[in-house]
Amino acid sequence: MGKITGFMEFERQEEDHLEPVARLKNYKEFVITLTDAQAKVQGARCMDCGIPFCNTGCPVNNIIPDWNDLVFHGNYRHALENLHSTNNFPEFTGRICPAPCESACTLGINDDPVGIKSIERKIIDTGWEHGWVVPQPPEHRTGRKVAVVGSGPAGLAAAQQLARVGHDVTVFEKSDRLGGLLRYGIPDFKMEKDLIDRRVEQMQAEGVTFRTGVLIGKDFPAAVSNMARDTIFPEDLEKEFDAVIMAGGAEQPRDLPVPGRQLKGVHFAMDFLPQQNRVNAGDKLKDQLKATGKHVIVIGGGDTGSDCVGTSNRHGAASVTQFELLPQPPEHENKPLVWPYWPTRLRTSSSHEEGCERDWAVATKRLEGKGGKVEKLIACRVEWKDGKMTEVPDSEFELKADLVLLAMGFVSPVQQVLDAFGVQKDPRGNARATTEGELAYQTSNPKVFTAGDMRRGQSLVVWAIREGRQCARAVDEFLMGASVLPR
Structure with a gap:
């Protein structure tokens, strides 16, 4: 406890952070990392309470x-070692995690x-600045091969953990660049993509092989198949590798x-957001959604809707309006009632502050529209x-609409992948797998494991990292009979 x-x-x-008038001019990050003095004060506020609920409030503990x-x-060097002991990618979570740990803070x-x-964020940014984040290649090779399908946070975390204990890991990604929804789902102004690139370089030095533009599965619609240069059938993947991890995202939008x-x-929001990220990366797009x-x-x-707001403002929209089906939450939660759990309360993002009617x-x-083009929305x-929704009589109204973006969440992973592997599903269309016991993260196909959104459904980056790490341990135990990887 730094200061009692x-x-x-x-x-x-x-x-x-930069003011809206400045940050709307580009797609760069605008949040400014704490100074050493500011971080010292924040560290001093920690009570070092007898039962640190923040540890359990944090999915990666x-x-x-x-x-x-x-x-x-x-002592930032040791702080970084401590942080990396539970989290492979704190520069991701330090930027885009909603921080359930803070909701569980006893001081709160x-x-x-x-x-x-x-x-x-201060710890990891300091670590990169001083060159303390370095590859950790294994001392020996096991000769076992693992395929990871999906290069989002779950897949990257699983791949890094398995590579560090000596397995030959290959990550397959259907897109042209690595990172999954980190790359094409998170706007650059929330997380710049060079953060992903330098982690990929670290993992390559640790022995991970990356293959982009590769679809795993079959019977994909043309829109998906056209994204990739190559397609590999699951049966071929299972023949070549000793274990397979399905770690794709929940990409089926509502x-x-x-x-x-x-x-x-x-x-759909995910037709709109990735295009701007591609343009930021230097791609030339025909008929970009603007x-x-x-x-x-x-x-x-939710967050995806907020990201659409921020991107639309940077495009120079005439107006931006965001709807939510549920009632407006309270501005302040009832802390004695909900602590240490994640509270339901009104949350205003930086994108909302930049300009938005909610x-x-x-x-x-x-x-409704003319000539096949939308012109207005009737709501x-x-x-x-009692959990049931009814229309308020005589409440119908209309708004002008030139662009309508659907950001109502995601219902499941791409079903063609799960069907191709022949794994059992839960009632929501996710790959069925438990997180405990000898069969942790193992699907109904003994050689195939799953983690992240593909197992639990749409969730947070920090949950994906947790599941990727835990799944890596389960795969290591499956291959070697025991594991030294943390769970």
Whole structure:
């Protein structure tokens, strides 16, 4: 505990950031990492409480009080070692994780919680700056081969762990660049992609092989097949490798079955967001979806919807409106009731601060337009009672709409992959696998394991990293009979 009375003396210090007028001019990150002095103060606020609920609030179980104390004393080298012991990619989570650890912070019961996420980012950014993040190649090779399908956070975490204990790991990615939804689902202004590239270089030095533009499976629709240069059937993968990990994302979006859905100008969020990331990377796209000068309506109040807002603002949209079907949450949660669990409360993102009209308890009834192009959205107010939704009488209204983006979440992974491997599914269409016991992360096909969104459904990057790490241990035990990898 760095300073016994620190939690009483110091206030929470938020990270500085560029003002909206400046950050809307480009797609660069705009959050400024804490200074050494600011991080020291935040570390001093940690109470080192008897039961650190932040540890269990964090899906990867970061040893938060320990590295808070190390940062307070300026020992960033050991803080980095501590952080890496539970998290392969803290530069990802330090930027885009919603920080459930902070909701579980004991200080948060009656005060602002410790700025855990900002300290995490400070530690890893300092580590990269000083050259402390280096490859960790294995001391010996096992001769066992593992295929990882998907290069998102779950696949990367599993691949790195398995490579470090000596397995020959090959990661297959259907896109032209690595990173999965980190690459093409997260806008650059939230996380720049050179962060992925330098981790890939580290993993290559540790022995991981990466193959992009490769689809694993069969019977894909043309839109998916055209993304890749090559297709490998699962049976061939199982013959070549001793174990396979399915670690793809939950990429099947929830659709909006209303009249007018077929009109031009109505798109899934993941048709819109990846295009801008590709342009930022230097690609030349024909007929890019642009919000420039348009009245944009985003349907869905989560993070993906927020990302559509931020991207539309950078395009120069005439207006941006975001709808949510559920009622507006309270501005402040009832802490004694919900702590240490993740609270339901109103959350305003940096994209919202840049300009957006937000509305809640709104349902879309239909979309209308002329010449096959959307021009307006007809909606109504709804009310919720006992978990049931009913339309408010005489509440119908319309809004001008040139571009409608559907950001209502994702229902499951791509089914063609699961069907091709022949694995059992849960009722939501995910690969069925437990997380405990001897069969942890193992599917109904004994040679095939699964982790991340493909097993648990749409979730957080930090959960994907956790599952990737745990799945790696399960695969190592499957191949070697025992494992020294942490779980």
